Amino acid sequence: MLPKALTNLVDALSQLPGVGPRTAERYAYYLFKTQKKAASDIVEALSGLKEGITVCPVTYELISSDRKLSPIYDDKNRDKTTVAIVEDMFDVVALEQTKAYSGTYHVLGGLISPIDNMTPEMLHIPELVKRVIADKVKEIIIATNATIEGESTAHYIQKQLEGKKIKITRLAQGLPIGLDIEYADQITLSRALEGRRAV
């Protein structure tokens, strides 16, 4: 029914995560109608993707190809002895936006998840262990998601670093700002209780 050129685009867009055929159709139709701007922007950006991005060999952050190291790791004002462990680059962006952190990062490249076939070997954990020694790291902040995958990855990392004389911390779990206690789920509320702080 639909022209081949359009179904090709629908099929291509359906590969995006969480995009079903309906959404892909909506995107495709939009791109067809406004083809000049959005479509050419996307083509251009995708074409520049491969050459423009590389991975920092120390922190595994995504960086511009014209750099050798992550700009955060390379920054003299950032504390290399404090390392926050995150799942991916967007977690780095989120933490940086808080402007509350002056240490460096280590990107795992995923979380341990048997369902998704993500095993510990696929994450940059051995590199982390080496880095702990090389950079004389004093504190590791495990900043993985508050999910089952995040928890098990955190436990795994903790085990790998056992015996090393470093402080290992995790992000606090508790009530998110703005939430009424009566609407909090049981787990969140029990974590908030466990983690209660003296005032």
Add this chain to the structure above:
Amino acid sequence: MLPKALTNLVDALSQLPGVGPRTAERYAYYLFKTQKKAASDIVEALSGLKEGITVCPVTYELISSDRKLSPIYDDKNRDKTTVAIVEDMFDVVALEQTKAYSGTYHVLGGLISPIDNMTPEMLHIPELVKRVIADKVKEIIIATNATIEGESTAHYIQKQLEGKKIKITRLAQGLPIGLDIEYADQITLSRALEGRRAV
């Protein structure tokens, strides 16, 4: 923080309808990780979009550039005296999938919506009026959405065709299949009552 090549892609993808920065980031990251397949598919499909698609000059359906007319309109087995009026090409696809319609289509290219600056002049309504005469149309099925925009477009079309000796129908409104009456909203239920049929 993020490499320029990645933020370019996030910005480009944010132009898609209903895609916020978070979703665009997720898409961009996915495209970066699996760049060989999905990204090149999208680039290829977008590049072929302009040349591959044209608009049928009679029905305003989207068609392959190598055709002159919509394959449905061109089909001798389809009844040209029955015309279903739809918003866009995907509605044609949806109706065709029912296999319950043997007439032809007329694509409006949108619905009247003052909020979105869609005025009747932007739709292919004059062309419809001409077609009614040229093809000696006997029945017009107004198959616009059961929304405010769909309703007002339907009323507008009805007015434009006033005085012409044709049957004008609209798609039935009522309970969708599988819905419990107790969960139906009031408007749907009152439409179902209004449109009740003898058994």
